[in-house]
Amino acid sequence: MDLKKYHRLTAAIIFIVTLIIYLMTVAPTLSFWDCGEFIACSVTLSVPHPPGSPLYLLLGKMAGMFPFGDIGWRVNLISVLVSALIVMLLYLTVVRLIRLYRGPEESTEDALIVYGGSSIGALAFAFTHSHWFNAVEAEVYGISLFFTAMVFYMIVRWNDEADDPKSDRLLLTIPYFIGLSIGVHLLNVLAIPAIALVIYFRKNEFKWSTFLIMVGLTGLAMMVVYPGVVKWLPATFKVNVAIPVITFLVLLYSSYHFLKAKKRIFSLVLVSMLLIVLGYSTYGVIFIRSNLDPPLDENNPDTIERFLSYLNREQYGDVGILPRRWNNDPNYSSEADFFWNYQVNHMYNRYFLWQFVGQEGDFQGAQVDFSKFFALPLLLGLFGLGHHIIRDRKRSLVVFSLFFLTGYAIILYLNQDNPQPRERDYAYTGSFYAFAIWIGIGAQGLLAYASRYLKIKKASQLALLLAALFILIPVNMLAKSYRMHDRSGNYVAWDYSRNILETCEPNGLIFTNGDNDTFPLWYLQEVMAVRQDVRVVNLSLLNTGWYIKQLRNREPKVPISFSDDYIDRYLDQHDLTALRKRYWPKNLPEQPTIVSVPTPDGGSFEWDVPATMHLPTGPGDTGENNFLRVQDIMILHIISENNWKKPLYFAVTVSNSNMLGLQDHLTMEGLAFKFVPEKGNKINPEKLAENLLDNYRDYYRNLDDPNVHYDDNVFRLLQNYRSAYLQLASYYLKLDRPGGDATYDPVRSPDENYEDFYAFSDRDKVLFILDTMEGELPSTVVPISSEEIVLHIGQLYSDLGRPEELEARLQRLSSQKDLTPDELFRYGATYLRWMNDTTTAEKMFRRVLEEDDSPEMKLEVVTAFNQLRMADEAVSLLDEVAESKMDTQVKTRVATLYLHLNQFDTARQYFEELAETNPGDGSVIGGLLSVYEQQKDHPKFKELLESWVASHPNDQQAQQRLLRFNEMYQDSIQ
Template identity: 30%
Template sequence: MTDFSTGNGGSFDRTNAFLAALVFVISFVVYALTVQQSFSFWDCGEFIACAYTMGIPHPPGTPLLMLLGRVFALVPFVEDISHRINYLSVISSALTAMFSYLLAVKMIRHFFSRGDDNPLNRLIAYFGGLTGSFFVAFSCTNWANSVEAEAYGLALALSVAIVWLTFRYVEQRGTPQAAMTMVLAMYLAMVGLGIHMTVFLVVPVCAIFFVLKKEAVARDYLMVCAFAVIELLLIILFANGRGGSPIFMLVSLILGAVLLFMLYRKIHWGIVIALAVCSSVMISFSLYFKLLPVGIVALVVLGAVAKSRGWSIQWKTALVILLVGFIGFSTHFYIPIRSSLSPRIDENNPSRDWQTFVSFLDRQQYGQQSMVDRMFIRRGSWSNQFGRHPHMGFWSYFEEQYSRGGWLFVPFFALGLIGMAVAIRKRQELGIPFFTLFILCSVGLVLYMNFADGTKYTPEGGAYLEVRDRDYFFTPAFVFFGIAMGLGIAGIMQYVKDKFALSDPGRQRNLVYLMSVLVLLPGISLGKNYHINDRSKNILPYLYAKNLLDTCEENAIIFTSGDNDTFPLWCLQEVYDYRKDVRVVCLSLLDTDWYVAQMKNRYDVPISLTDKQILWYPMTYDNGVEIRQPKKPFNDRPRGRKAYLQASMVGDNVVRVQHMIVDEIVIENKWEVPIYFSSPPYAESPLRLREFAMHCGQVFRLDREPSQNLVDVEKGYDLFMNVYRFDGFENSDVYRNENATGVFLGLGMSSIRIYDALIAQGDRDRAVALMERLREVYPEYWQPTAVLADLYMSEGDSVRSLEVLQQAHDTLEAFLASNLENLYYRQDLGTIKIEIGRITGDQKMSDEGVNLIWEAFDANRNSGYAFNRMVSVLANAGRLTDLQRVARQHAEYRINLRDSRLQRILGMGISTPPPTPGF
């Protein structure tokens, strides 16, 4: 039997409570100083809009997050509503840091203390807890989640609290309070599903303590944890055509049966049933709904048998877990209730029927293949998924969490490993499960999420690289490793104290006081990560959305492409009540029946189809094949056919639902209101939409007649000079990652089109004025400098040409110094250096520029922007061998094979690509 007592007698530790509160306050202050004061890109705008309006966000709906966000929106402690809702993440992540402190202290006391009456042992526990909690608080990804309206801050707070409660349960085991603690932990796990499924990651490890009886010994814990690790190895073994999920399931069942047979006398079987039912949500919510009544009946029957035979299986506690767990899960029923009231944002319309609701919870919008099956068809190479790779490589994120990479990561990494090793050596029963928890949150998530690296085809024949950085999925691993670093500090202090002053209490005390300086180590993380996570002056997403809406005329329709040109607009319209006359139609959602129906019925978008021609219903063919399609076909006027509103083939082209509906809206609109596109209309339209798409500011406006230059010069000039806002664009101290920089590239490119049109018209003065305006308000964008330098040089003013280039060079150096990971700045600075070197004859400057562009390309060889820049540099230099090498590297990402320029270079007949625009 394992003794988990800590010797404190259950007394309340005021010092510990004070330090926990101090951790919360310090973390809260740092987060409050750096929190975004409006909304961010990606899902944040959607979450804020849905929280404020009590709408339904993307599956699985995060109902508890929406309800809590609504509460924060109603409390007027700051003026901006988005700012208020962001504070939910601030408080949540401060709680994460606090619970991390409490968890670390509890673990250290188990591992190291010989009795809490020893003040030095208590100090070591406090110091270790403080260090670990601040490493958690100031780790890069966790901090980033703490300053915007996202789900991960609150999810992590619940996760760490559940682990802390599990260790508390271990201390209470054998007392009446133990069952209450276990029930509370499982309630938090189930209610946490209303925040994010990340919360449930800790349950498998916590279940080890709940399931095993007090009589279990260290070897039993080792066996269960070994089984979990073996499961991960089996995934690797059976992946990529070597058996897949069926063989994995078979082997897992055999190994699990053997394990249960070996431990059956030391297991609370009632708790096993309850936790198995609750954990089924990780496979699918539909499975949970099926197993819940089965589990209740099984426990009642098993309880009756156990009572008659005198068995102890804790069936009553297990029933309470199921009941309380369902109560926690019940927040999800808010979704269909609210959806039935037709909120303005109602994604997937989950109130349509029960199956729609369950499919919504199971995230079937993102594909029919289960995540378990998908694990065995790897969407990236092992080296890219576990190593360094843009947007998804685990190690890329891990090494930058606490020190932004570099040599400092080595001692920090060693500190975490020391913490894990000491934990295992001192108390295997606790240390091994904690280590297993980290493995599941790191290696396990790499295997489960199976992120795409762009080098492999999917079963459907597609290929892609993750569209954004996926570091946030690994936040639990970074948090628990931060706690391990605190354990490492405590382990080192305990070792030094005992090694060098075992028989001298005074010297022991002095050594502990001296080593307390190690508590300052997280200050390195604070300093390294502060700028990157300081959003306090960043209003760029707000300005992007405002400028986009301000481009549109009254009552216009604008087709947007995806998250970043849709969610900010939703937030601005629904939360700030700005330009709600503009109807936003998201193309990526327009491939779904529910969204088309909502555009027609709720937003009055001109669509002539009836609901029976739009909504999909389950249908079964005579051969038993089940499909979903509308009850009636519609008249696809542009293609002259009757068709069902589903993706179909017309000739050699796939016609998507969004293609048919875009054409339908254009025809049915009858030119009554302006129609805009945030990106060019799809090229295959029978209506030849691209020929009628006039570039208007940063969007495309559909006109009645095709234009020769396709640019509305007057409207665009007025927008850039008098309408668009650029507050903070010129401030290099406002951190921009590549995503933010990339979003605004279209804005700069639009200004260049207007410049070219003005020059073609002979209107030099306004062309120069426009470029000077861009250089003033948007100095990070290099092309206004390029075209002006070109213009001045053509006019014989080489001095002025060099002057503007040098100004751009200094500006980009400042932006790069402030945003070292931003590859756009690296490439743009390299381009400017090359041009300065060409004009001045400074070969060293040119070489520096080429090296910067090479570095940017090597850092992300999938980037089309980086590839085109690299091609231009190499082609201008006549380095055709290097050109071919770059093309082959770019072609490793299968999605790029459609690039016509890449195809030409890969072919033996290399045609020299044009030089970089502007030079």
Template identity: 30%
Template sequence: MKEEASTAWNAAPNKIPVWKRLLTPISLGGLAVLVVTQIVYLATLNITCPFWDSGEFIASSHILGVPHPPGTPMYVLIGRLFSLIPIWEVATRVNYLSAISSSVAAVFVYLVTIQFFRRWPGVEEAWETPSENPAAGRFSRIGWGQWMALAAGLVAGFFTAFGRTYWDNAVEAEVYGLSGLVMILTVWMALKWADGVESFRKWSANKHERGDRGGAVSPAQPGMLVLIVYLLFLSIGIHMGTFIVLPAIVLFVAVIDSRTVLNFRFLGSMVVAGLSILLFFILNQQTSIPMALAISLGVYGLVVVFSWKTLGRRNYAFWFFCLGFLGVSVHLYLFIRSHLDPGINEADPSTWEAFWLVLTRDQYKPPNPFIQRQTTFAIQFTKHFWRYAHDQYNLGILPGGLKLYLPYALGLMGVVAHWIREKKGAIFMTVLYLSTSLFLIWYLNFRENEVRDRDYFFVASYQFFAVWIGLGVGELFLTLKDSLNRSTSRFILPVVGVVAVLLSLMPAKAGYFEHDRSKFWIARDYASNMLTPLEPDAILFTNGDNDTFPLWYIQEVEYLRRDIRVVNLSLLQTQWYIRQLRDYEPKVDLGWDDKTIDALRPYIDRDGEVVWVNDICVHRIIDVYYGKRPIYIAVTVPDLRGLKDRLVQEGLVFSVRKPGEGGIDVELTQRNLGEVFSYRGLLDENGKHDDSIYKDETASKLVQNYASGWVGIAHRYVQRGGDEENRRLALEALEKAKNISPTYPGTSYTLGVIYYRMQNYAEAESTFMDLVKQGDGDVQVLRLLGLSQEAQGKNNDALRSYESALNMDPADRESYVNLFQFLVSLDQPRLALDILDRWLRFKPDDAAFLDARRIIVETLDSTGVAHPR
């Protein structure tokens, strides 16, 4: 009976030809989302290498490399295909992968919103209006339900596409656009599966083939679930977080048709599969991955074979396991490719042990959230989630609260309406949102001052909340329709729909400048500027992601300065990287075999300081190669590792010289900064700061290294003497620094010092005061501010500045000296004595202060003023 019903269902004439579907308002609306987002994304697409992981992903895709764990093999393979597109540069092609993925994902957000809205009572019945004319076109039969769904879907799609973080990820090579596409695609597939089940159930009941019992499913429907499982397991090779939607999908399947998952065959197969996986993990602790895998799969296969009629035949749980395993198998790319020694081969997963550590992200494991909370959940929610979430849908209008929270008000309306009108879908959406927001907050377990704090960790939650924003608009439509009479609603509802869609497009206008990367050359030029001036066959030490990944990109993709060996100090803590330095061209051979490298460990030196593995390697490299190959250290390296007196600045790098030669090579630095370096996106054609290009926090900080070079030159001119020529050259250097980075505090500080030495105390005071107001007033700035005010006779202001310096750093000796001398000049020996005593509590053996105290005490004794002895 079930087979007959299924056959009749499949033969039922209820399906619309594909070409006709493309002429429906819903299809045209999806096309509109695709076209509009593609136009905006292409206009704002980064055409070259950005900062952060994008440079590594572009380079890895181009050369089929192995990026940082967990290796993202599926992304690299798809990125490689995009890198072969016969237009644009390689970087643009791989960046476009994110753009097209994000656009298609926005289309599926649109479709998912429509699917949820269509499940609400009354909407499906009003999808089309009956027509007495059989020849009437589809558009003439469109009901209010379809128009409302169209508007709700457009709102959700556009709010997703132009959300702050989502748009960031859409214009540069990142995994989150493709990951988000798989997430929302599988959610849409689950909804289509549910529609098929419920439609077949209704059809079956109407035909009296299953009565009111329901529960029959179309034979095509389990295939949809199998495909969902396959895509989610495959997408682990894009980003592990993609898999997080699976529990919500399983719960939704159980809610829609419990017998799909709550039956003996399915549960029995899942138990067998689970035990096989558990067996694999147990065996993996004792033997190699292939052996553990072979045994566990063998056990699973034997159980299935001997219980085929019960657990195997027509049991799609078996296919879940098989296709899930097939999807995960894409990670074998890492093991295979690593053996071919690509230029980027992070963690070197060429052994089964290393391969397993990459798969489990051993390098980036968060602390166990069950054992220890890093800080309170309230701090984790507000600082690491809500700080980014609250302005995702910025409308760019006043007042400020309205532009940020109006979308959230619509979203909350959608949440409430969803639970009231259709609880099964509401359960699905709620679990999706909580899984990608609150659960992630709990699982990631960030510290209060987390260095890996990123907005894109929660981008899926912003995507899913946009669905609720769309449903909120749908609820607004339904409320107005029920509240207004027919004639009024026919006028008001279209207006509300147009306004709602325009509202969802407002973030595109508000965020366009911030997201326009079409002329963002800063990261690429930074890498080029760092490498170009170096001597041939150089060794360059870099610090972290942003002074390394762009260099990898420019060497592997643009083939620029491949003679230079970039040595990343963070990776230099690992044995695999030290071996790669020894074995990969251009080689840095430290004379160590594998046994010696594996034995490297941190230790504590005689001064009680920890000497890390990378410290050992840095000094070894200098010992082996100094005088044989040029050695440089990037200015971004914070710890100079005891080499300060040997480092000479030459622009964006320090060259390692003989001990005692440290400083700045003014001529070479000036030539590099002024003649060699490229400043596209930083300076306009007149050499002034280019305000037409947006610089985010990362770019703004890194370009300060250019400004720092000019400031160093200015300092050297100031040190040469106070004559007019040196002052002129110093001011010219500072002007160039300010053009590159107007907010760099070092520029203003040096300018204030020059004004002070020129005895232009008013300008000096103004300059130092500006630094204080913008939050860059350190102790030295406050002291110089006080000196400038004192020189003008502004005694009260000077006293406040000196006191502020003392309060900021009570252990700063110079602040006590300045304040003491100031009080003496005001003939305030009693107060001056108090300042001396405050310092002597820190340093009771300071001879100079003790002598000054003796003199002050003698002065007070001679005048008969009481004072502490």
């Protein structure tokens, strides 16, 4: 086999291996965040959030047409395919970059060094966190990086073939791909400087004068693309529709003219501009589809003005590079400190190290974990950077430009604020891709040095070294990262959203909070036709005029009576006139904040609506909230206009701050709270039981499967199920009514038990609820977020006659690693109080003393030892505390504990000392009185109590105590 076939075979194997792994780990349906929106908009050819991704929508539409599998899974396959292609392109690119300084391969040993090293770089990138994350869900970042990888590969290939007249085809394909990529994401524009550097170094010897000219022309080229083609060209439609048409025709004619005149440079430039515009033309899909009123039509860009606003992302505002968005965050000392420690270190460096050192876990704020990859990919990449600079300084600058512009430059440009709703590492995969090039070059350099200096010449010896590198880097990365990136069997987004919709009564209206309780619902309704009678109202979008109009006009309609003019003037503007409509100050007689709502029975209820945002109003401004948001006004308006015609709900994910003080009129029925006229009904037990125990049961898929991986975001959402179960259990436990003829039998199936549910005693109901919760959401698979809840569940079981459940939970908690002394003490106290297990409790209390010998902790253990009837040890430990330096509070506790341990003389000594310095301290005087009482020192008791009553004449309890004492002991003390 010739070496070219080895090369092609290696590329094919890399593609197939990564494709198989991504297929094994791809999500079986939609995932959270933007995935539901993108799939729904693709399948229905609707309009997603600005600035849209029209090319992605077209590809998603095609993928959705395949007649197999879940529709969400089909669209996910786009990311799977392009992500595997990216890894293959990385391999092909690294091989060409190595050849530029090393020359072509001439032997099997050369092939092992070049192809093997390049494979390590490619596969290391394949198993980086962010790329793998993007590869297994329906998002735009995978295909965006594909375009970046493709144009970078094509320019590197052009570098090899530049002397061939046919190489111009590669140069012309690049701008077309850039134009197409804008229809996915703007990130691809950041590859232009790297492309320009390759062309410059291929055609010119380095001179500062020509280099600076190239830099200027590159900046101009980027401006032509963005904002030129992206913003300015569409803006000409606003002036005159003929302008962009004429511009296109002029470009077309000029290209033809210069081609015919054989003016190569001019024709290349003009045809490139033409191809960028042609690729960018996919944005016509957004305008066309919006005018056809698709099911989802975000921002409604059906006019030139709204279309331009959509392209320019105006709804998100414009944040400049300076000043940095510090906002006087107390965690940072200055703007520079915020920029470096948050925006650079936390929002990029941490992500970068995740990829090549290791990630602590898939939870918000996860730190770097050296134990995952031992920093070997990072070290090899840094070695590759140095090796590349030494061997080919020009191309190392090319790779560095791609690395910097797709990483640190984005950080500078975005100027992100703190906090962010989610991790943002997915946006920097271009930078991680560039660094992986150096990993491949580093692996090649290491193999080459081993061959040269360690005299490893034989192919078999090189193969062994290469195998070791594979095991240490890509294989280790695969093994350590597989579970965290495996989404097979994860149906939570589908099931959770379905259960939200099924909570609602027919023709209901539900207010949702953000992406994760809105986009999956859109997917179910528009793609899967699930509960299309329910109207989803997203509170974030409810601040926009276009969304309010769509809710009012489209079926199922939301009761809104505001006219277009009113919406445009007062709800969609932010000038003084509009803001006055939202002014909501507290304690202003002429503008009360009390709102009254009529009830179906002819009555009404009212409540005080709190302001939800603050705007400064001038001198005397207190800084308190004084305005309502548009979404707040709309909630009040919808409640009023609805007048109980449609059932209204709030998803359980809606925060209290978005409920406008309505909590007393919201009753839990499952994954949503229903708005009701009655006050104080926290749950609807019948509806809640029906949903949790019956309606949801087929849609808890795989929540009991320990082989399915869930991330921190999913765990947080799943706690809402557990919270509902526990509230239902608490409700029946408080009632504690006897049952009918049936009793709960754990051996029977859940369906059989549910049929007899209302014939159970309330205690049996609670057991059935708890067992169902543990069966559907076992804490071994879906961890409980709070140890207090773990113990609470165990205590419920113990109260109901199953103490082994509490013991099992206690054992799990107490066997955890790195428990704090406070946790050890708490678990020991639980063993003592609830299990009466004195042996285990004593062991845990002794462990506490080994890890924390502070006076405060010793006093806690003294109390515990006293409960264990270990009086001698308690006194001994208390003596140790007494010998240390004590403040008044500690000394009071010491005296009190001596009293409880029947060490009356010692207690008396300390209390008398304390009484001298703190004669007005009721706890000290009370303790001293107890000592006198125990020692039967009646004269002292009476003297102290009379003194206290004299100085505290309003202390009725002390007066009564003195009266009782006088009645009992008057004769004995005379």
